[in-house]
Amino acid sequence: MLQYSLRRILGMIPMLILISFVVFSLAKMMPGDPFGGEINPSNTDPKYIEEMRDKLGYNDPIYVQYWNWVKGVAQGDLGKSTTHKLPTLDIILERMPNTIFLALTSLLITYVFAFILGMYAGRKPYTLADNFIAGYNYFALAVPSFIAGIVGIYLFSFQLGWFPFSGSVEVGLKEGSWEFIQSRIHHVILPALILGLMSTAQYTQFLRNDIIENSRKDFVRTARAKGTKESKIYNVHILRNSMIPLITFLGFDLVTIISGSIITETIFTYPGIGKLFVDSVATRDYSVMMSLTMLFSILTLVGNLVADLLYGVADPRIRLD
Amino acid sequence: MEIVTKKDVQPEVNMKAPKNLSPWAIARKKFVKNKLAMISLAFMIVITLLAIFAPLLTKADITRIDYMAMNAAPSSEHWFGTDTNGRDVFARTLYGGRTSLLIGVACTTLVILIGTLIGSIAGYYGGKVDQFLMRFTDFVLNFPLIVFVVVLNTILIGKISGVWTLILVVSFLSWGSTARLVRSKILAEKENEYVLSAVSIGCSPFKIIFKHLLPNVFSTIVVQASLQMAILIVFESAISFIGFGVPADTPSWGNMLTEARESDVLQNKPWMWVPPGLAITFTILAINFIGEGLKDALNPKSLR
Numbered sequence: 001m002l003q004y005s006l007r008r009i010l011g012m013i014p015m016l017i018l019i020s021f022v023v024f025s026l027a028k029m030m031p032g033d034p035f036g037g038e039i040n041p042s043n044t045d046p047k048y049i050e051e052m053r054d055k056l057g058y059n060d061p062i063y064v065q066y067w068n069w070v071k072g073v074a075q076g077d078l079g080k081s082t083t084h085k086l087p088t089l090d091i092i093l094e095r096m097p098n099t100i101f102l103a104l105t106s107l108l109i110t111y112v113f114a115f116i117l118g119m120y121a122g123r124k125p126y127t128l129a130d131n132f133i134a135g136y137n138y139f140a141l142a143v144p145s146f147i148a149g150i151v152g153i154y155l156f157s158f159q160l161g162w163f164p165f166s167g168s169v170e171v172g173l174k175e176g177s178w179e180f181i182q183s184r185i186h187h188v189i190l191p192a193l194i195l196g197l198m199s200t201a202q203y204t205q206f207l208r209n210d211i212i213e214n215s216r217k218d219f220v221r222t223a224r225a226k227g228t229k230e231s232k233i234y235n236v237h238i239l240r241n242s243m244i245p246l247i248t249f250l251g252f253d254l255v256t257i258i259s260g261s262i263i264t265e266t267i268f269t270y271p272g273i274g275k276l277f278v279d280s281v282a283t284r285d286y287s288v289m290m291s292l293t294m295l296f297s298i299l300t301l302v303g304n305l306v307a308d309l310l311y312g313v314a315d316p317r318i319r320l321d
Numbered sequence: 322m323e324i325v326t327k328k329d330v331q332p333e334v335n336m337k338a339p340k341n342l343s344p345w346a347i348a349r350k351k352f353v354k355n356k357l358a359m360i361s362l363a364f365m366i367v368i369t370l371l372a373i374f375a376p377l378l379t380k381a382d383i384t385r386i387d388y389m390a391m392n393a394a395p396s397s398e399h400w401f402g403t404d405t406n407g408r409d410v411f412a413r414t415l416y417g418g419r420t421s422l423l424i425g426v427a428c429t430t431l432v433i434l435i436g437t438l439i440g441s442i443a444g445y446y447g448g449k450v451d452q453f454l455m456r457f458t459d460f461v462l463n464f465p466l467i468v469f470v471v472v473l474n475t476i477l478i479g480k481i482s483g484v485w486t487l488i489l490v491v492s493f494l495s496w497g498s499t500a501r502l503v504r505s506k507i508l509a510e511k512e513n514e515y516v517l518s519a520v521s522i523g524c525s526p527f528k529i530i531f532k533h534l535l536p537n538v539f540s541t542i543v544v545q546a547s548l549q550m551a552i553l554i555v556f557e558s559a560i561s562f563i564g565f566g567v568p569a570d571t572p573s574w575g576n577m578l579t580e581a582r583e584s585d586v587l588q589n590k591p592w593m594w595v596p597p598g599l600a601i602t603f604t605i606l607a608i609n610f611i612g613e614g615l616k617d618a619l620n621p622k623s624l625r
Contacts, residue, residue, distance in 0.1 A: 018460055278563055
């Protein structure tokens with residue numbers, strides 16, 4: 001397992017280099033100064049631009065520029081944001097916790113509901129409640145999460161007034177105080193609930209089918225023959241076997257949550273890295289935009305790697321090279 | 322002797338009422354019996370016809386900004402009301418269907434073509450070709466699609482933009498999963514003896530792939546196409562919703578929803594965002610049901 005993991009992690013390196021080539025060439029195609037954020041985009045005096053380009057090394061050969069960029073990124077120098085007048089890295093690090101908080105909360109909701117619904121439907125298949133859950137699954141798989149978000153804001157924020165419709169925390173609260181934490185949780189519930197309930201469908205369906213399949217296996221019959229309680233058979237014997245394949249979903253979920261954050265955070269005007277990305281495009285803050293592009297690519301790569309490794313954990317027979 | 326004569330009679334009866342249907346006929350029968358799939362298919366046909374004949378159904382001008390009729394609530398004149406620019410929402414929903422469905426169909430076609438081609442070549446040849454093509458597929462799969470569409474949109478803005486640019490960009494970035502799927506199916510299929518005999522009588526690899534292998538993985542590809550179409554329509558609407566997909570002057574279901582980003586519209590003028598939202602949801606639901614129906618119908622082991 002360790003050897004396999006190491007090989008997979010090493011296999012990531014060429015992919016990372018290729019992606020950095022692509023991001024670099026895309027950045028080169030951008031107008032202005034995507035790496036440093038040093039050229040003032042509103043100053044269009046050709047002499048000023050030429051001077052700055054020379055100073056920043058944009059007239060160097062392309063491979064020198066690439067190497068300088070890679071060196072910078074490796075040392076955490078992502079340039080400066082033209083909008084925020086701050087180092088890009090600081091801004092990203094400031095927004096990152098919000099995205100992670102939202103992602104973890106929605107994952108938690110996904111798992112809780114998947115286990116409740118999936119276990120119930122798997123234990124009592126083809127009943128009214130099971131059909132109802134199946135209907136919900138179809139619905140949740142078909143409704144795009146951003147439409148669910150819009151409807152959610154309309155219903156719960158505007159009509160019922162239960163949750164705030166934007167931001168991650170109320171302004172003016174002292175950081176670390178009890179009200180601050182309360183307000184953060186209050187702000188995260190609606191987006192997390194909608195994201196979580198939408199993605200719970202595939203988990204529920206998978207768990208249900210797997211429980212039904214496992215309940216016909218020999219080890220269940222043995223357990224029944226020994227007189228094990230029915231609830232223990234389902235909650236311990238079967239669940240333990242059905243849970244393992246579920247963890248393979250986690251890697252793909254990471255990928256979905258990462259790229260989905262761009263859309264979710266736009267709907268809920270939630271200040272995470274997804275919103276930062278969309279804002280940076282709108283304000284032509286190229287250094288932030290390209291750094292985030294690189295970050296999103298790396299996170300996707302890691303998510304796919306995690307998915308592959310978890311496959312190996314779930315089914316030790318799988319050893320793809 | 323008697324048994325022999327009886328055997329002679331039997332085929333005649335069979336010829337009158339042939340019980341052995343072709344696999345395709347069985348699949349068609351199963352599909353027709355599936356009520357949900359048939360309703361969905363009817364729904365999709367209606368939606369497609371509405372989109373195609375939109376110019377005949379409504380005389381409203383979808384691009385002209387009308388300051389006299391801004392933000393009008395639904396009325397007999399404007400069935401679904403008008404949007405913040407005074408354009409008829411009903412007409413825009415019909416025209417939006419044109420764009421969204423065109424993108425869905427065109428992207429699916431391209432994705433399936435590229436994915437099938439790369440997947441079948443990689444699966445059939447194996448070895449170095451396979452390794453190279455699959456590393457390339459991994460490379461494409463590792464791009465976060467939304468991010469790259471947004472970045473490319475920023476670079477290309479003002480130079481080339483429009484529906485077809487979006488279709489090409491999205492298609493060239495999302496064929497990866499299809500290629501993987503087709504490859505794995507071809508890998509399993511090519512171990513069969515009919516492939517060996519085709520090789521031994523001197524069939525060219527091209528002919529083996531297209532005449533012998535692909536028809537046998539066709540059912541998988543059809544199901545994958547329906548899945549992809551749902552995913553791609555959602556993707557179009559999502560990317561247009563945040564403002565980086567279909568340009569604003571062409572209505573699509575996604576960029577009609579952009580209006581809902583303003584909290585005033587979202588709160589007080591639901592007629593602007595409910596029709597496109599419902600249109601997307603029901604279309605995806607219908608495509609999913611058709612896909613499920615096809616999966617069931619094309620699977621010879623399924624009981625239904």
